[in-house]
Amino acid sequence: MxxxxxxxxxxxxxxxxxxxxxxxxxxxxxxxxxxxxxxxxxxxxxxxxxxxxxxxxxxxxxxxxxxxxxxxxxxxxxxxxxxxxxxxxxxxxxxxFANQQFSPSEPLLQARMRQIITIIDNYFYPSAIGTIVIQRLIVPIRGGQPDEDKIKNAVAPAQKAIQAIEAIAVSSPYLLGSQLSIADFYLIPIFIYLVQTPEYEVITAHTPKLRTWWEQAQQLESVKKICA
Missing domain, CATH: 3.40.30.10 (Glutaredoxin)
Structure with missing residues (x-):
């Protein structure tokens, strides 16, 4: 049955x-x-x-x-x-459409996925994208000067958030193991922009798992197509 x-x-x-x-x-x-x-x-x-x-x-x-x-x-x-x-x-x-393919079946990994997504939404995105990327990449395009004080103050919160993700990520090769998850889809687009800023090296200096993860993730054909 x-x-x-x-x-x-x-x-x-x-x-x-x-x-x-x-x-x-x-x-x-x-x-x-x-x-x-x-x-x-x-x-x-x-x-x-x-x-x-x-x-x-x-x-x-x-x-x-x-x-x-x-x-x-x-x-x-x-x-x-x-x-x-x-x-x-x-x-x-x-x-x-994906038959739950992008969500781990194991309850703890499901919780980890939601943890990572929530950390990104509440702590990493505001500092990494909302401040650093906006100031470094968007403001100059519009003819303005980056606010260095805003950028400086955003580095520590971004470090704290990414190190929290590092602590719970599996990264072998994806955030939660051998299969892509929704958490990967959240973090990949942020890294696409963050790596274009000088702050990337400082923010990820103590996250070796995520650096290895990023080396793998950026090679995905979907990433090349959508985030080129």
Missing amino acids: LIKYLCLYGIFAQKSKIMAKLTVYGTPLSTYVRTVRLLLEEASVDYTLKEIDIFTGENQSPEYLAKNPFGKVPTLEIDAEVVYETPAITDYLNTV
Whole structure:
């Protein structure tokens, strides 16, 4: 009976994968948009990317706010349904289209995955992307001068966050072992930008596992395609 159920579930999942019309709304440069797209690429799911330019305020247009009242990216549209917030999107996609492939089956590793994601959201992203990357990469592009004090003050919080991830990561070769997980999809886009700053060396100086992880992760074809 269990085998029959699993077979039926597999057939249903495959049909859903083929029949569903998926649209990802967001800025291609956004780390969170890239998180969702990496999962979709690794799951071999067809989707359409609808660019929403956060730099020109397109995310605050009435049309977009009708889909996501907070004006953030990404937003996922599945046929007539809309899902926003990256954790909700990745959980949904992983369940419906990837048969939980990107979530460990072992409860402790599941908890570790959610730990890493939460550390990234609450502690690493704000300092690494919200301050260091913005000041080093975005501000100069717009003709401004980086705020060195802001950058200096962001280094210690970024170090603390990445060292916390280092302490619980397996990194053999991926964050939680031999299989990619949603946690990898969260961290990869941040490293893509952080390595372009001089602060990367200081921040990751005491995270050898994550340096090794990064050497492997950046070779993935999905990463080359989405984060080039």
